[in-house]
Amino acid sequence: MNKLIIFILVGFLAQLIDGSLGMAYGVTSTTLLLSFGVAPAAASASVHLAEVVTTAASGASHWKFGNVDRKMVVRLIIPGSIGAFVGACFLSNLPGDLVKPYISLFLLSLGIYIIIRFLFLYQPGKEVKKKELSNKQLIPLGAVAGFFDATGGGGWGPIATPVLLTNKGIETRKVIGTVDTSEFAIAVSATLGFLISLGWEQVQWQWVFALMIGGVVAAPIAAWLVRIIPSHLLGVLVGGLIILTNARTLLKAWGAPASSHPYIYGAIVVLWAAAVLFAVRRYKKPPTAEISG
Helix, strand or coil: HHHHHHHHHHHHHHHHHHHHHHCCHHHHHHHHHHHHHHHHHHHHHHHHHHHHHHHHHHHHHHCCCCCCCCCHHHHHHHHHHHHHHEEEEEHHHHHHHHHHHHHHHHHHHHHHHHHHHHHHHHCCCCCCCCCCCCHHHHHHHHHHHHHHHHHHCCCCCHHHHHHHHHHCCEEEEEEHHHHHHHHHHHHHHHHHHHHHHHCCCHCCHHHHHHHHHHHHHHHHHHHHHHCCCCHHHHHHHHHHHHHHHHHHHHHHCCCHHHHHHHHHHHHHHHHHHHHHHHHHCCCCCCCCCCCEE
């Protein structure tokens, strides 16, 4: 019973972070399952099955609060769903761990750029002409993010969110809401792939329901937070989370001494907190107009 309560709390916190910053539900939940000895494929299958419900609740909440770019959702879900299905079907035969460090290095670089952009380049109240992303940009983004979401137990948000945030014509809250809403289709596709490959018996049902309960409760709260938190502050929060999560992957891949990990994480958190404080002080007054999107 205590373990189920822990999983409900983890599902709540994971969805609260994911729904407000556009990432982390899959990574957080999968890491927890792996720590309890669940096989990677079974852990990813269980998390994606839970995400079918939590992403539906999150998407509906973001839609209600006006945090969604409908056109972009449609253009992301098709390549994302295909990538997720393929990744789920071939998880056990694909060397996903070999390419993770390279993806993490790329994302860490994006995280640094996002913080710099929202700390020094972002101007609240200034209208920026929206640039429509082409299919040549969105199709590979959706396919790659969906593929790594299925093979790594989480990747849709960590890949799609920072890439979309680098486009200056898209409002931050709409990036987050769009990524979260489109994730429903990715979760469904990945789940179908896992069920075909593994079967229902591999799913950890009691943990799935616990994650679902926590996630559904957190979804509307997270969507509301995105609506009220200023874009520049959201950008800094997202950038810091990207750096922290990918630093963990890189430290493991590069074989850094375990004793050094706490110091590196601590330094990142301190710098992240300083950036958040700087962002709050720099823009004390709320923006009079948001970036159009």
